[in-house]
Amino acid sequence: MVKLEARNIVKYFQHDDYKLKALGGVNLKIQEGDFVCIVGPSGCGKSTFLRIAAGLEKPEEGDILFDDRPVTNTGPERIMVFQEGALFPWLKVIDNVEFGLKIAGIPSDERSQISQRYLDMMQLTRFANSYTYQLSTGMKQRVAIARALVLDPDVLLMDEPFAALDVQTRELLLVELQIVWQKTKKTIVFVTHNVAEAVVLGTKVVVFTNRPAVVKKEVSIDFPRPRLVEDQKLVPQQQEILAELKPEVKKRMESE
Amino acid sequence: MSKHLTAKKIIFYVAILAVWQAVADANFWPNEIFPSPWEVMQDLGYGAADGSLFYGIGTSMLRLIVGLAIAIAGGITLGIFMARMETVNQTIGSLVLGLQSIPSIAWVPLALIWFGVSDAGIIFVTAIGAIFAVTINTYTGVKNIDPHYIEAAQNMGAKGSQLITLVLMPAAFPYLISGFKQGWAFAWRGVIGAEILFSFLGLGFLLNVGRQTIDVSQVIAVMVVIMGIGILVDGLVFKRLENKVMSRWGLR
Ligand SMILES: Nc1ncnc2c1ncn2[C@@H]1O[C@H](COP(=O)(O)OP(=O)(O)O)[C@@H](O)[C@H]1O
Numbered sequence: 414m415v416k417l418e419a420r421n422i423v424k425y426f427q428h429d430d431y432k433l434k435a436l437g438g439v440n441l442k443i444q445e446g447d448f449v450c451i452v453g454p455s456g457c458g459k460s461t462f463l464r465i466a467a468g469l470e471k472p473e474e475g476d477i478l479f480d481d482r483p484v485t486n487t488g489p490e491r492i493m494v495f496q497e498g499a500l501f502p503w504l505k506v507i508d509n510v511e512f513g514l515k516i517a518g519i520p521s522d523e524r525s526q527i528s529q530r531y532l533d534m535m536q537l538t539r540f541a542n543s544y545t546y547q548l549s550t551g552m553k554q555r556v557a558i559a560r561a562l563v564l565d566p567d568v569l570l571m572d573e574p575f576a577a578l579d580v581q582t583r584e585l586l587l588v589e590l591q592i593v594w595q596k597t598k599k600t601i602v603f604v605t606h607n608v609a610e611a612v613v614l615g616t617k618v619v620v621f622t623n624r625p626a627v628v629k630k631e632v633s634i635d636f637p638r639p640r641l642v643e644d645q646k647l648v649p650q651q652q653e654i655l656a657e658l659k660p661e662v663k664k665r666m667e668s669e
Numbered sequence: 670m671s672k673h674l675t676a677k678k679i680i681f682y683v684a685i686l687a688v689w690q691a692v693a694d695a696n697f698w699p700n701e702i703f704p705s706p707w708e709v710m711q712d713l714g715y716g717a718a719d720g721s722l723f724y725g726i727g728t729s730m731l732r733l734i735v736g737l738a739i740a741i742a743g744g745i746t747l748g749i750f751m752a753r754m755e756t757v758n759q760t761i762g763s764l765v766l767g768l769q770s771i772p773s774i775a776w777v778p779l780a781l782i783w784f785g786v787s788d789a790g791i792i793f794v795t796a797i798g799a800i801f802a803v804t805i806n807t808y809t810g811v812k813n814i815d816p817h818y819i820e821a822a823q824n825m826g827a828k829g830s831q832l833i834t835l836v837l838m839p840a841a842f843p844y845l846i847s848g849f850k851q852g853w854a855f856a857w858r859g860v861i862g863a864e865i866l867f868s869f870l871g872l873g874f875l876l877n878v879g880r881q882t883i884d885v886s887q888v889i890a891v892m893v894v895i896m897g898i899g900i901l902v903d904g905l906v907f908k909r910l911e912n913k914v915m916s917r918w919g920l921r
């Protein structure tokens with residue numbers, strides 16, 4: 414079943430003296446339970462696409478359909494995980510995780526039951542009462558993921574959530590995210606500029622062209638999980654994707 | 670505070686008192702015009718003994734608290750609307766900047782006409798003197814919120830009053846505190862100034878009485894009290910609030 418469908422999405426941004434075309438007609442079908450990784454040169458419109466799917470931006474043309482209905486606004490069934498986590502520094506970890514539940518009016522004992530489950534899943538139980546500044550970047554991303562999962566969204570929209578992590582932490586989280594995905598059966602759209610990361614995570618990797626972005630290539634990846642970055646069998650797919658991506662990155666460099 | 674610093678301060682204030690006493694003893698001016706610290710202290714004692722001082726403090730503080738509460742509630746509301754609605758900012762926002770430049774004392778004539786010699790009039794002057802500082806700080810604070818916080822909250826379903834109380838206000842809180850602090854400073858000056866001009870109870874009124882009876886030591890005694898309350902509120906209320914927020918946010 415198609416969970417999210419992008420139909421010819423065109424998006425402009427008004428700059429002072431010109432209109433910048435970020436998305437040039439993106440078409441993409443994402444099946445329920447898919448783990449789709451989007452790669453593309455920086456500034457090509459990956460975040461913009463994700464933000465449109467979240468309902469944070471509106472496209473000039475085209476529609477994103479969620480369960481066959483056009484997305485017009487944000488909704489807790491499509492939760493965005495930002496690169497920096499966007500955790501609330503005025504709240505403890507546990508209150509960050511319970512935020513969406515509180516908004517939904519869920520009573521506090523039920524809230525703590527739910528948050529407990531996801532704090533456990535993301536190995537955060539020890540940090541439940543910490544403030545976010547006391548956490549490492551990796552821990553913050555765990556909190557951000559837990560905060561999204563408690564709302565039991567259909568779709569997780571993740572915008573380069575691991576970009577700021579050191580190598581070890583990233584590898585750990587790459588495995589954990591695969592396990593979370595297997596446990597929760599969420600549909601995930603994951604933006605990254607890191608091809609190795611995309612190939613490890615995705616059931617499908619989508620390559621965006623340079624700006625204005627359109628879908629250049631979709632590559633299915635099916636290997637057993639959890640996959641690791643150093644898995645040799647992933648190398649051919651990695652090469653295939655890189656071959657598509659490199660000319661786009663080159664165009665991007667030349668356009669500067 | 671380090672012992673060293675405390676010692677420095679004590680020495681400084683003792684020195685001031687000593688110089689003051691010496692100048693008073695030198696009798697350059699008659700005692701009624703330049704009293705000694707001891708006389709001022711005695712005056713404080715009389716005021717405390719007959720209760721007039723405490724009554725004055727209580728009256729002024731009550732007006733201050735009511736006025737500041739109005740200023741904080743109104744200022745936060747106004748500031749949030751200015752920050753979140755461009756039209757409000759372009760219209761009311763420009764007026765706020767203008768009104769902020771009016772010294773609170775300049776509202777006294779209007780307050781006297783509108784409210785007469787009453788608590789309401791003094792509270793009006795106090796509140797209006799403080800509200801725009803609160804407004805501007807709230808506005809700046811909300812404008813400076815990382816937009817990702819707001820987007821994340823909206824994504825999780827927050828809107829309307831929940832967005833305001835659970836996200837905008839806590840996210841802007843470091844700025845709100847500066848607003849409260851500035852607001853309090855304006856309110857305190859406003860309430861004393863208004864009381865002097867209204868001449869209707871409170872510490873400002875006691876200053877006025879001191880002037881009318883040419884009782885300089887009373888005037889100075891009341892001024893010392895006004896300063897003392899200022900230092901106390903700054904140190905006890907705002908420093909603590911600030912420290913708490915700063916450490917919670919990991920800003921220090
Ligand atoms: N709010 C905005 N206003 C103006 N330009 C924007 C805005 N958001 C993104 N852009 C521009 O749109 C293009 C695509 O941005 P983005 O989607 O963030 O790229 P990516 O995530 O692929 O690096 C970039 O050139 C960026 O500068």
Ligand SMILES: [Mg+2]
Nearest residue numbers: 459460461572
């Ligand atoms: Mg991006």
